[in-house]
Every structure is written in structure tokens, then in C-alpha cells.
Amino acid sequence: MRAVPAFVPQMTRHEAVQLAADYKDDKEKAALAAGRAIRDGDLSPENLRIIYRWKARNRGKSRLTQNSDPEIRDALRLALCAKTPRSAIAVLTGLYGINTPVASAVMTAIRPKTYTVLDFRALEALGNPTAARSVPFYLSYLNYCTDLASRWKMPLRQLDRALWQWSAARSAGKRQKA
Numbered sequence: 001m002r003a004v005p006a007f008v009p010q011m012t013r014h015e016a017v018q019l020a021a022d023y024k025d026d027k028e029k030a031a032l033a034a035g036r037a038i039r040d041g042d043l044s045p046e047n048l049r050i051i052y053r054w055k056a057r058n059r060g061k062s063r064l065t066q067n068s069d070p071e072i073r074d075a076l077r078l079a080l081c082a083k084t085p086r087s088a089i090a091v092l093t094g095l096y097g098i099n100t101p102v103a104s105a106v107m108t109a110i111r112p113k114t115y116t117v118l119d120f121r122a123l124e125a126l127g128n129p130t131a132a133r134s135v136p137f138y139l140s141y142l143n144y145c146t147d148l149a150s151r152w153k154m155p156l157r158q159l160d161r162a163l164w165q166w167s168a169a170r171s172a173g174k175r176q177k178a
Contacts, residue, residue: 005128005130005132005137005140005141005144006127006128007126007127007128007141007144007148008126008127008128009125009126009127009148010124010125010126010127010166011125011162011166013152013153013154015162015166016152016154016158016159016162016163016166017154017158017162019161019162019163019165019166019169020154020158020159020161020162020165022165022169023161023162023164023165025054027050027053027054028054030050030054031050031051031053031054031055031105031109032109032112033050034046034047034048034050034051034109035047035051035106035108035109035110035111035112036109036110038076038080038109038110039080039110039111043072043073043076043077043080044073045064045067045069045072045073047076048064048072048076048106049064051105051106051109052064052097052098052102052105052106054105054109055101055102055105055106055117056102060097063096063097064095064096064097064098066096066097067095067096067097071095072095075091075092075094075095076092078091079091079092079106079107079110080110085107085114085115085138085139085142086135086139088103088107088115089103089104089107089135089138089139090135092106092107093135099133100118100133100134100135100137100138101117101118101119101133104116104117104118104138104142105117108157108160112155112156112157113155113156113157114156115142115156116141116142116145116146116156116157116159116160117160117164118133118137118138118141119163119164120167121163121164121166121167121168122145122160122163122164122167123141124166124167124170125162125163125164125166125167126144126163145159145160145163
């Protein structure tokens with residue numbers, strides 16, 4: 001039996017609502033629009049590139065060029081048709097340059113009510129410093145976040161913004177003290 005990762009929110013629901021409101025990301029709107037386009041059937045590689053830039057902040061962007069346009073379209077089509085999160089994430093990680101965190105961002109952009117982004121900042125906000133990035137770990141993380149968002153009566157995307165913002169604000173505070 002596999003051990004379930006420990007997640008402990010480092011904030012209250014009330015704090016999460018405020019943190020989510022403070023979240024600012026100029027690339028998120030474009031990424032969610034690209035995800036919506038994919039969901040609506042536009043499987044163009046440019047939509048994947050837009051989401052990739054949102055998640056990876058332009059790091060490693062040349063990796064995507066190792067995939068042909070037909071390979072990208074096929075992976076997006078299969079991810080869209082997937083019946084389970086495991087299948088959707090697994091098919092996307094089959095593309096060169098797409099690891100589990102990036103695949104989670106792609107699926108979040110496509111289905112923000114169902115998926116959330118696996119990110120070191122979100123993990124820090126949940127008291128989990130692990131470097132784990134496997135598909136099984138993501139599935140445990142996704143289940144936890146889905147349950148927490150439900151308990152806190154907030155959309156999954158709002159929870160994700162709050163988690164990211166908690167860590168970013170904490171990091172900014174550490175830089176100011178130095």
C-alpha cells in the first residue's frame with residue numbers, strides 16, 4: 001500500500017480568499033483562453049505553447065519544438081478524451097518537455113474546475129516540501145486540493161491562486177528581510 005502524502009494548509013479559508021484576490025499573473029488569462037480554445041476543439045500547438053509559457057515562465061520553451069505539430073495535436077486530443085486524470089496527465093507527459101507539473105497546468109487551463117496546477121509554491125503552502133513530481137503523487141495532490149476546495153467552498157482555481165500567492169508573498173517577505 002502506497003503512503004499518502006501529507007498536506008497541511010498553512011492558511012485559513014479566510015486567508016485563502018484574500019490571498020486569491022491578491023494573486024496577479026499577466027499570463028494566466030491567455031493560458032485559460034488557450035485552454036478554452038483546446039476544450040472547444042482548437043488543438044493548435046500555439047495553444048499548448050501559451051499554456052507552457054504560463055507554467056514554465058519561458059524556461060525550457062525550446063523543448064516543445066522536439067514534438068511535431070501532429071504529435072501535439074494527437075496528445076491534446078487524447079488528453080481531452082481521457083476518462084480519468086491519470087490518463088490525461090500520462091498522455092501529455094508523453095510529449096517531449098512536458099513533465100507532470102506542466103501537464104497539470106495544461107489540464108488546468110483546459111478544465112479549471114477539475115484540475116489544479118502542481119507547483120512548488122502550492123506544495124509549500126500545503127506544508128509539503130517534497131520534490132515528488134510523479135503522476136501518482138499528482139493524483140494524490142489533486143484529490144486533496146479538490147477536497148479542500150470543497151470544504152472551503154471555493155472553486156479549485158481560486159484555491160490554486162491562494163496557495164501560489166501564499167508562497168510568493170512569503171518569499172517576497174524573506175527577500176525584504178535579507
